[in-house]
Amino acid sequence: MAESTWQLTEMQLDPTSEVMSLQMGPSHPATHGTIKFWLKLDGEKILNCDVEIGYLHRGFEKMCEQRTWNHVVPYTDRLNYISPLINNVGFALAAEKLLDLEVPERCQYIRMIMSEISRMTDHFTCLGMAAAEAGALSVAFYALEARETLFDIVTAVTGARLTVSYTRVGGVTQDLPEGFAERVRGAFTDIRQVMSDCDKLLSKNRIFIERMSGVGAIPADDVVSYGVTGPLLRACGVAYDVRKAQPYLFYDRMEFTVPTGTQGDNYDRFSVRFEEIRQSIRIIEQGLEQMRPGPVRVDDPRITLPQKKDVYGNIEGLMNHFKLVIEGVRIPKGDIYQAVEGANGELGFYLVSDGSGRPYRVRVRPPCFFGMAALGQMLKGCLISDIITTFGMINMIGGECDR
């Protein structure tokens, strides 16, 4: 049961035993300060790895129950803070489904495009850091440069790099800025260059391939059994992508492929993510092509805030504003599970409403939680240095995993 205490006593009893117990993290640069590995080692070989999470638990789900529905949006930013827009969109979609609300077309396109931009930032962070941890530091700087180009666009749209809080129940906070399409297309030229540079630096790099290839693979059945989704599952050859399987927004109108791997090892995970960036670029370009001007919020005083000129200009607008801010949007009684494809896999929001302005229960299905659950099995028989690459490929984000 309590393995932690057992490991300590064994170490105290026989310090010269062949099996060494080692605690790695949470204060270790590769574990983001939020993960502890209880290792049992035979030399460098890992016999057993018990993963301990929870160091970044902030009571997300408890806090959500205290606030109105729209107040939850800033909290969702702080789940996976590398791709906050996907969290925003997932939460808004779930709440709108409970309301049985159809948001305007342009809003859906904006949400889709911003989700894909977020997916790209997430993948660039993961790939760059994975390369850096394997020793290819220059790739990290190239990848972070590409990521910052995208974060600049996100800042222009939402006003913040990471804590974007862009969606509301019933729409998004504001329309895209002028010249958005040109700016994105311009950024993609740079990003394609960065990707081809990274590709040249890594794809045939012997050191990188030997660090990644054949490491951390477990059978596809086990991956599914652990509940792992996203790039980790697709690297095993299972083409499950929520965007294809159960399309939301306008993903059914987009042409894109779901890249898969064959081995399910770290190299395949890396390649799948790399290819997904290309697919995201395709989706965004099609979205920009198809998008037409129009409203970005539903026009319903029960859901969206009134115009500022009405708030300051007449009593109805002021009362409307007050009621929405203080009491919140009223969402009918019911419960809903809405899954979206997050950067690391199926990001699910399970919402329970009791009909008041506040959620009764908000549950997030964090994709990397399941990857961390599978990590112990992935690492069995690997070397200590393989922890770094495998953990990097799970792309654990503390805010999401621990909530």
Added chain:
Amino acid sequence: MPDTGLLSKIEAAFPGKILEHHSSYGYDVITLNRDDAFAIFATLRDHPDFAFSLLSDLTAIDFLGQEPRFELVYQLYSISLNHRLQVKIRVPEDAAWAHSVSSLWKGGNWLEREVWDMFGIKFADHPDLRRILMYEEFNGHPLRKDYPVNKRQPLVEERDPITNPWPKR
């Protein structure tokens, strides 16, 4: 979403075992008895008509003041057949436990640890039912509705910097 006939197939496979069922927002919801649940879960995973290979999520809801107090909510998904099912099991407060599904889905292990940690619902035959997000010394289960939101249980004693500042050099 079109009617996939999933509910009628489930009704036919487990006659009399489905306490309640309905479809909402495009997916099907069934409520089970705690004692039947494990066998039904095993069939739902293995039977080719259902093939729920993925346990997407498991969580609980605390309906404080209602009887039974807790409700476990399982989200199942079939990758091969592309359908979803939500399974609910009601659990009373004085016997807050359910059968573990971690032998069917390995992901159940951590999910059930989290439900135990957050709601205090135990899982019979779970291999390793420890807390997962909170620390071992933590008292209570924070997502229960009667756990005060502002209650603090610091593992290391907190210092108020106003009343107890660092000594001046």
